[in-house]
Amino acid sequence: MNAVPFSLRRVVITGLGFVTPIGNDRSTVTAHLRAGRHGLAPVVFLGNPNLPVKVAGTVKDFTVDSTSWRDWRWPAEYEIPRETLRGLAPHGVYALCAVMQALRDAGLSEEAVAGDDATGLFCASAGSAMMLHHNLAQLHAVRGERGNPMGVVSSIAGTLNFNLAAHFRITGAVCGFVSACASASHALGYACDEIQLGRLRRVIVVGAEELNAETLLPFAAMRALSSASDPVLASRPFDQGRDGFVGAGGAVVLILEEAGLAAERGARIQAEVAGWGQAADGHSMAVSHPGGAGLRLAMQRALAQSGVKPGEVDYVNAHGTSTQVGDRAEALALRSLFTEAGARPRVSSTKALTGHPLSLAGAMEAAFCVLALTEGFIPGNPHLVTPDPACEGLDLPRAAVDRAPRIVLNNSSGFGGSNVCHVLRTPAESPA
């Protein structure tokens, strides 16, 4: 087992996989982030053009809108056996492809992780409301007399962990995380802990989300979604005129490894997770604390674990979903932590480009932070015209900044006042 003491064990990121509204590979995603090019498209749900949901962050080159896997299509470069397909939810297809892509990016074969007791799999997913609804409707139609044997594994909140662990023959550990829009950030945070504790040496961190009527429309009922039909106006985090978030789907995967393992196999170290923190609002089941108290404490804890001072942070990838209350709370938390300490990191919410993929958000944006660190740029806020006065003093660049950040923060907040923050840094910044 790993003999390195806890305090010296470092967690590094060696692979990324993307199935997102702004691209299904690393270079396309990077190009969109650099250019400020969004991936939102017109949508009609339930055949009803009158719904106040007009655009969404759609996933391209995948067709998974049917409840039958036999109708699904995905890019030819990924081979998915029937044995695996039969138990998947639609977002499981995104996730499976993103894992394959991330393993390749990390220089790992599927054989290398299969049956390896040092490799774990942590997933974030809310399950598939569409599959659940379909399966239960079938069950009701026959008064409970029979049901789809794959109904449970293809729909409930653990669907990603069940299926991916079986497909990739994961033996180290498998676990799922459900904290709404902070889910994938929790998966990443606890993956770091498992590696630092020496229980695992590698964790495949997966976030995925479906984009369909069953997932998204319940948020319209909460009046949380933008009703704008112009993508540029629909998702505009921190803008005074924002009117709600734009839904999105996809999957993103990060391969986390203990630095020693990455070095042993000569892997390319893309970034280090210097630390993470979490805290809760204690305020509302769905609405952020008005002053962003929980998020501020989560950021403080992440910085403390990392040994990083506010003034050393170059960039914050904000949660910023484009809702009135949430963006304001985050702006106040950022001001309280940074502005009051005389620090002025660049801040942007990439949800302007992607929309908000709920459970997936934390993993997707952590991976965007890794791209910023490795490719040497800071994503901008291309849809921001008039910043909310709550943002006074924050540096919210409109266009991407052509400057390499060294230390970045990734924020996530979920229902129930769940807040998570990661600190990532370039390997060069890591203490010896």
Place this chain on the structure above:
Amino acid sequence: MASLLGKMLPPSVSDSIAQLQRFPLEIRDAYRSFRSTGDIAALHMVVLAVVRDYMPQPAETPLTDEMRLIEDLGYDSLAVAETVFFLEDLLQVRIENKELLQVRTVGELRGFVTRKVEQKPPAAA
């Protein structure tokens, strides 16, 4: 009796044909033939096609009665359950867990489904 078998199966033929949409035309025709004439040979064709359709690792080898679902065809218990669920829905029969335990080969499944369909009480007119 046999000639009535197909006719007493709810729901309508067109609903059931929709369930068979992914199967080749000859299988859908066989099902129609079973439903209109009670032709058991036609029903067997459908059962074999369903067995092949749910194999976790598809293969083109011809299916024989002696083949064991799990040992020879790569079925696992979930695939058995999927096959049974599909046949229950298609043929409007109910198959109990303890009955399932007695079905190990393709031939046993074929015979079992035939008996199930024959036992089925006639639907109300």
